[in-house]
Amino acid sequence: MSSRTNISCLQEAKRVAIFGGTHGNEMSGITLVNMWIQNSAEIERNGLVVKPFISNPRAVEKCTRYIDTDLNRAFTPENLSAPDVEGLPYEVQRAKEINRMFGPKGSSDAYDAIFDLHNTTSNMGSTLILESSTDLFNLQMVHYIKKAMVPHTCSVLLNEHPQLKYSTTRSVAKHPIGLEVGPQPQGVLRSNVFESMRTILKHALDFIELFNSGVEFPPCTVDVFRVQERMDYPRDTNGNITAMVHPHLQDCDWEPLNRGDPMFLTFDGRTVLYEGANTVYPTFINEAAYYEKQQAFMTTCREILAAYAIRKACK
């Protein structure tokens, strides 16, 4: 650390991967990665190697989220250390393989950064998902991307929640970054969503190239939405949902939800109100894949994270 000002000296990020098809029906990432596997010119940068990779090829082939189990929940310590036996769910086998290729998770041999490309049926716009509030490299990168995207908005979701945090495919890398762009139906490619995701990645790779070349990034702050809790649909005793996201909440990702605001509308026309004491910022509102995970939306609270200046560590 310099005595004049706090600058974190960090290792270069030489090995970077871009994952598409972690969910086989989220088409923007699948299309981008397949395109870059054919022709990688657009993702090449000086001073780093960028590998495009289809993480769940069998699910992509069937245009389905997963075959046996959600790959993006499969990178738990138990799964990654499971012995190679017959009958392991496909995605557990795949998680172990990905951990061998791009990890091992938690080790110094792991890839420096992995971008995992996702789409959502929710109206989240362009969202970057972080798993740590103290990863300076990621905070600085996200700050760079947000500035570069202006006037287009890029929201930042931070999931550091002890219970709701999950073992993602990208967590194998030292610096995991989730890209979530919506709204886009499963199995559909929307041009504007595809191009937004493409642009975010362009800026992300530009940042890494600049960082690796020795550029110093001054201290910055990042506005984030921190995950608070998961809200399920009202259900009957058989587990069937009895209400839908209320029209006033539908598509209002990142907008404040206050006590007394409409939240759900039952099939027979009754409104259910939000009863929480504090204002929250909902996200992942009405995501198709989360009906089976008992989630109608997630609540978040706004926070400002600070990052020290960073530059590449001298050898």
Place this chain on the structure above:
Amino acid sequence: SVVAMPTVSRVAVCGGTHGNELAGIYLVREMLKKRADGTEPVSVVTVMSNPRAAQLCVRYVETDLNRCFTRAALSAPVSETSPYEMIRSQELNALLGPKASAQAVDLLCDLHNTTANTGLCLITYSDRDWICLHICKHLEMASTPVRYVHFDIPLNEAYSLDSVGKHGFAMEIGPQPHGVVRSVIFSAMQEGVQLMMDWICQFNSGTLFEGGWVDVYTMVKNIDYPRDSETHVITAAVHPNLQDRDFCLLHPGDPMFLCFSGETLRYRGKEALYPFFINEGAYYEKGVALSLARKRRVQIPSVRSETLR
């Protein structure tokens, strides 16, 4: 002059023909909860068409159920090893048909959703079915545009469930992602079914419905995505200028696709046509990026149910 037609005594409302089109599935579940008490003016049978697919929240389990209602498919020999949907289509034909027979239900309304921005469409095989056309005329809704879409296919080759009834249509509402229920879409479907039932009750009790004009969109052709000649992989997305613009006239030279390479591909047809089902998720595997229709005004006569002696 007034056309006299038989009463619409037996109605079927079907949902879950595709197991991930949720508005119809939830509406049918709600309708099934209400026990019929015998005072209903019209006999309505409510059916979950593809319960296995609905359970798994997938479009179909082995094959698209809504392509299994051609005369050939309905008369093909089936066994336990046949695809589930081939067995099911014959079950539905026995329950609600048989197709093209006197025993078939008078009207079959099959509930669907699409990822395309279609509003509410009644999709049918005839452009002179006065019952269907009058119902369409009756369905004026504040929440969504209502249109009549016609596929000019003879009854034998008509492949969808709605062709089983003496009169029938798919009530298709979009946009809604598959696997999601959006409350405005559910409400629109509920209102559409209610207005349809209102018309049927009034018609059956002898009300005269004045003739008039209905815009009919007749399907002309489908357009596939541009694909790589060797790998067959899609090389473009629906152009942002066309995305979500179902039923907005597409002129020769208008942008249609934006290639991943950045090039714009334009509509090369000679005739301006009306695009619909623009970017329907389930149609990628069928090689359809959008369908194109011709619009014309169809005159419909006044109708009244015939009094049986």
